[in-house]
Amino acid sequence: MKVSTLSLAGGLLAAALTLPTMAWAAAPESLENIEVSGHSMPVKDVRETPMADIYEVRLETGETFYTNAEGNYFLVGDLFEKTDTGLVNLTEKARNAERRARVDEVPDDQRVTFRGAETPKARVVVFTDTTCPYCQRLHEEVPRFNELGIAVDYLAFPRGGMNSPGARELEQVWCADNSSEALSAAFRDESLESDATCDNPVEEQYHLGLELGVQGTPAIILPDGSLVPGYVPAERLAAMLGLDD
Missing domain, CATH: 3.40.30.10 (Glutaredoxin)
Incomplete structure (x- = not known):
């Protein structure tokens, strides 16, 4: 199922108003409590990406977005890597690995x-x-x-x-x-x-x-x-x- 950028971004903000935050290991200290309008985001996990100072953030709702180390810029969408054989969807690869592990x-x-x-x-x-x-x-x-x-x-x-x-x-x-x-x-x-x-x-x-x-x-x-x-x-x-x- 494809989710539009606007609906996902809206979902992130709505989730921040209703769900508690969650701690994780080895995340930048500045991302331990991402807030929007004074409300904590329901963070499940934070991971490094191949790009310097850009982190993948997963919410308890299953949504994913990207942010800088300070948590004051947000990018909603999939992250792709350019390889010799074409573009690789790194976000989808991470989703697949998580899905496989849960199953x-x-x-x-x-x-x-x-x-x-x-x-x-x-x-x-x-x-x-x-x-x-x-x-x-x-x-x-x-x-x-x-x-x-x-x-x-x-x-x-x-x-x-x-x-x-x-x-x-x-x-x-x-x-x-x-x-x-x-x-x-x-x-x-x-x-x-x-x-x-x-x-x-x-x-x-x-x-x-x-x-x-x-x-x-x-x-x-x-x-x-x-x-x-x-x-x-x-x-x-x-x-x-x-x-x-």
């Missing part, structure tokens, strides 16, 4: 995984919703994904929020004795027998998806942390991953 923190026993019989060549994470038609379509291709050497780890993302029927059905899936069978049954619009009273990670995964920029389902996280929104056919995904049939 890697999800334990295997909190995922619904389809690996296939062979050792996978690649592993993707898919935020899904059983009420989403394109999620159902993607799931029909999971056997083909597995044939191509792609393991699929599902995480829950009820697109209608935690009070939606999709959220309740996803909780039933994660609470089932066999969650992979329950997920496949839900995609076939079959009734699930399990209840949703167990301790399940659906809400936590939903908020993780929001944090990582998921706006709808399916949303595929590639091994490098790239976010691919929407349905992708098996052969196309294999080509994106550099896999041969």
